[in-house]
Amino acid sequence: MIAQVIVDIAAKQTDRIFEYHIPSELPDVKVGSRVVVPFGPRKLQGFVVGISESSNFSGKLRDLLLVVDEMPPLTPELVELSAELAREVFSYRITILKAMLPRVMRANYRKILSPISEKAKKMPYFQGNPIDLNRINDIKEISFVHKLLKSQDAKIEYIVENKAKTKTENQYILTKSKEEYLTIYNSLRHNATNQKRLLMDIIQNYTSYPKMQNILENDAQINAATLANAVNKNWLQKKKIEVYRNPLAGFKDNKNISKNIKLNDEQKIALKQINSSIKNKESKTYLLEGITGSGKTEVYLHAISQALENRRNALMLVPEISLTPQMVSQVKERFGQEVAVLHSGLSEGELYDEWRRIRRGETRVVVGARSAVFAPLKNIGLIVIDEEHESSYKQDSDPRYHARDVALWRSKYNNCPLVLGSATPSLGSRARAQKGVYTLLKLTKRANQKKLPQVKLIDLKHVEFAGGQFDISTDLFNAIKKRLAKNEQTILMLNRRGFANFMLCRECGFVLKCPNCDLSLTMHKDTNQMQCHYCGYSEKIPQLCPNCQSNKIRFLGTGTQKVQEELEELLPEAKILRMDVDTTRRKGSYKKILDKFGNHEADILLGTQMIAKGLDFPNVTLVGVINADTGLWLPDYNASEKTFELLTQVAGRAGRADKTGEVLIQTYNPEHYAIQLAQSQNYEQFYNYEMHVRHEGDYPPYFYTVLISIASKNEQNAARQAFKIKRKLQNNLHANAIILGPTPSAISRLKNQYYYQILVKYKKEENLNNLLHQIQDSAQEIKKYGLNVYIDNEPERIM
Template sequence: MMKKFIAQVIVDNKTSNTDKPYTYLIKEEMLEDIREGMRVVVPFGMGNRLIKGIVINIEEYEKEFTKFKYIEDVLDDKPIISKEMIDLSFWMRDYYLSSYLDALHLVMPPGNIKEINTYINLKKEWKEKIGDLGPKEKEIFDILIKNDGISFENLKKLNKDKNLRRKVISLEEKGLIRTTLEIDTKIRKKYERYVHLCNREVLLDELLLDIDKRANKQIEILEFLYNIDEISMKELLRTTNTSLSVVKTLEEKGKVAIYEKEVLRDPIPDDICKYNKHELTKQQKYCVETIYSDIKKGKCDKFLIHGVTGSGKTEIYLQLIEKIIASGKQAIVLVPEISLTPQTVERFVGRFGDNVAVLHSKLSNGERFDEWRRIKEDKVKIAVGARSAVFAPFNNLGIIIIDEEHENSYKSSMNPKYDAIKVAEKRCEIEGASLVLGTATPSIETYYRTKLSEIKLLTLDERINNKNLPMMSIIDMREELDKGNKSILSIELYKAIEENLKNKKQTILFLNRRGYSTFVSCRKCGYVVKCDNCDVSMTYHFKENKLKCHYCGMSLKPPEVCPKCGSKYIKYFGIGTEKIEETIKNYFPQARVARMDLDTTSKKNSHIKILNRMKKGEIDILIGTQMITKGLDFPLVTLVGIIAADTSLNLPDFRSAERTFQLLTQVGGRAGRGDFEGKVIVQTYNPSHFSIQMAKNYEYNEFYETEIMMRKEFKYPPFIDILDIVIYGPEEERVINSAKKVHSDIVKQLEKESRRDLVENIFGPNPAPLEKLKNNYRWQILFKCNKNDLDLLKGVIKRVCIDNSQSKHYKGIKFNIDVNPNSIL
């Protein structure tokens, strides 16, 4: 009996009842062409409509008879995603309870699966390498000569050879062609016009024979081109100071050829200076040697570099990566904020040149596509970027480095709600790579794992060149009120800013709240202006004179009279970065003031412009939100002011003390990084809180010991896992009834499993803290469980919420499931 093979295919259909692998038979003539990670066309459903999908598994099928349908066509000449990345996506699907398509989308090329095309192009030097081609290869090559840039799909329509894929691979191996991916019809390759001489075999004098001696520019261009291979039209016109018409005239005479050439969009600035290698301190050297020693032994371990701010963690990363690249492997570096990317990119490009690709959300679709392709085609060895860069398509990964590992921006807020650190750990495990985490303020969960010896701890407790950590001063704002000071600034902070301006030094002021006023209220009846879509108070933005919802984006003009009682006593309460900016400009009119928050960095590259101005000393006082708190290194910053340390402390969240400690330590660490001493002034209404007092003296270990005891006492991570289900929809009553049904069904399932202990650790259903968002009412159920019960609980939740999501009981209802959320608000 002839062997049969089947492929499991995930079809491109987003409905939840088709979210499963479908099995198809592979035709005999396709056996050698199909690989895991390739796209195929398959007949789907009762009508056998043709639909695209991706092959996730191939195996032998031993039964004699089957009703399986056959795969109709193969769309790629090689896999677009690796087996390892397929495995990673399926692990994410199981761990974060997402759909197959949502998980696969993260590891796929940017764009739409429907619009990915494999393109075949002739290499420039094909004439030199053509040699002897077989008749079948010659047929393919003739098509390629007529259709340079043809898609693999269209080539198959013009050439019916059953072994076409193998012939294409053969031509690629001979160096005659190259294959690339085109992603999404809206994202086109970028082309520029290039020029080269038509005939380089003749002598220059012979080339100039029929050129009029008075045609000086034509002669100049030919002499210039005679010494180079090719040049862009733009560069040629600029270098020879000539016009397009002169080059066109030479083209008409058959002297030069003008042609289109693909150029990659490059999001990396051209003016990056070389970043010299620094001599390592004893502690830095120990970190590099310890980590690389394990890598050489093939141990693939996990490390935490716990280094105070300014201790030189970046130089450790750079020198580690230098060793990794020398061994033939590749590296991924994650940073938490878009504001950190330019500085990190500068250092990595300054050290490694064009061996670096950048991946983050502020890139255009075209830039993201080109950077992804540079990685996929092995043109770079290092990828630097935010959270999603963890999926960079390297095929020989050696290390993943995650800077500022404590940051909550590594957790995705979109489905699947993955934690980039956990995903990086899994990817390293699958691909045999090492994981390095670095921070001055480790998350409690990560530091706890070092105590369990799951992660190796490396400590840097000194700044480079033995510089002192900045002195931190805690100001009790209650005492300021007693003194009659109702200003946003304490007397000490005001005087320190004044002194800094005199000394021509820079100041950073931090407040984690954008806008002008945090809410608008009527003093007569207490009415607060809220968003109709979200039922949260709207923030006033002075510059635009608008109230804005920071959740759905709705905006409206502020009322002049109270909509409820008609009173004119409308008042603006609270402060945001915009109000701080106005106040500082009034207090210090001579100062050059800039603001960096979501409102001022919405345009492309706006954050880079602000940071460059800061670096050049063109800003005296930088006011900002969370995006200025970490990693930034400005030698002239000697003063940091934290306007309201209580903003994070007063949140009803078990991580509020940890976040406050991290915030104060990280923001404070921006001061005194150059040749001058730094100072940090923290304004608070709760100066005696342990997180503030321990941050003042940079006592991380003492903070950890206090916090870990409280986590153990109240059963919070890292001692247990938390699952959060938010049930939401546009009809309030239906949402409430659905939440109650979900709770009831989960309880029944757990009782069937005889797990009453898990039932006792279910909290809810209750209205979510943000009860209405984007016109959806929201109810929440929280679960606590021991780590060894997590899979059991997820299995029950999957059966109740996901497998039954098409039930009539849940019409119009959606579920948002989060495993170990960053916040339960």
């Protein structure tokens, strides 16, 4: 038998299938298996993407060396999907196959120096641990290694390591009858307290064994030394048992909860259509458009129940880790141990264990962020994408896939419905629903029959401010005080983290910039650092101007840290929680902050856009937006859409239970249509207006787009290559295709690379896909000159 293998080298020359003979000693090779193969002088990891009985290769095929896993990590569905994605997202197939696995399962390669001659084998140099060439940096040692290789006293061996480790715990098994243990107990001396405690536990709980060590230590108070002694005396036998790390340990199960929830008429109509597609195994796409608080989540959960009743599985995506705790809590309450969760907030071990539970078929419902769309779940009966408009569903690095496109493919493959849910659907999705490509389902009322909160705009050009920072108007300040007096809670959003946006010298006008990027450094007061939010560079906050040594420096702009400091001065009695990238770096921090706020251990939750969506706190009656303009003037065609979505979503966090909600939006642009329509939460009017703007500008969804970015440390080289690519496009595309650029990116330098961009807008170009693949392949040739070319199909951001 012949294995068709994609090897672990992301390059044009290796982006094809290599054939290997399957030796009789390796009978478990299947499609989706990870294998180790010889490749030139090296050993590489690869993925089996096909198996055949014969080969067209005239020479002798080399043998597969090793099968890495007992069960193939990738299902045949995912292997097929990788081929489709490689054609559409302009990534090499191996990059996509690796993206489908948890980080810990990606291969780790080591170059080991091994002795060949008898003389070398006796050298003290080779008597210790294996010599890892990747770790040698001493010049003398490097020279010595070269001599050994030249004289053929040593050779280089390539080792493929699997970093994925299973967790094991000790289990203790009984070796004797109950009567024998009773005899031993009676023969022990009086002061053998620990041994007697163990034997008494065995006698009283004989049928409960085998027992895990942690249970014996915690429940029976038996220490490890006593257990080791019992094993030595053959009272017990110790066995290592594989156990799963459990990221859902803090979540409750309550499977009866669904019986207490009654759906309203609109929810029932939507659910009926989705359930029909589940029962009929129909790959239909539904756009569930429901105002904030309309009970979209309840429709999802009832539909998941229907899929499970039909003996099929369900996959549910949420856009951010911050949303995962609340969504996981609801799904876990409903479906208990059948739920697995996948997102980057888990430890590598937890992610590996959850992924294996899914692959082994031990779980039926998967909840996760973007990469969970690749979950190795079989027999999918329903796919849900919550907050489908979110840009975080698009991967902004290689491979640049959109989770919605992958979900559409898996929906067709599994003959199951896909539900896209949002209060503010993306214009592309809504346009498809208008054309009948998707089926539109609407929820126009809040599930609890309450009205949407009243939204008031505060024009920052004509207000008084509380405090001296010009961040919080007196109107917003008084509204917060009113909630504190009533023991109600407030959510405040500012979509900018840090303390100040930049440092300015009033003497010479110097602005402190990142040495690697064309950006000013942001002040972070809590860590005493100036930070770049793009490359991670940081330095201490200066006391004097680095340019002229003047002490007349000021830190201008605002961020969540500064607002928190101002609130603490203005409202010393208020308990404030801040939720942004800086406060949520540690594992479990999202859940901890949200649990605290949910338990009313804080009065105010202040955060960036991560608090705008999906959160449901019944005691929140006020939502305040510190500055609605932060994303309004970005050089992106969809800046107005993103602003409208964000404001509408955050406004929906207020008044979700019995208490009436109020929303105050502070802005310098109250006349802008995105802000005006967010005030009335009028999605229909916004959709019609924005579609007109897009039509006039020839932008999506009226045109398809491809963004080609060229990066180099030398700006002239980047520009020269960009113009070469433009000429190639002009010579091969139709006249009605629009080619914009090349032009420097909005942020022209990032991580010491200058970026130039070309944007292609088109309606129908049959030759474009092949042309872009040619550009991708050519990029491999020019990489050695320090030039990088990135192709992004349907980019979320053009900056």
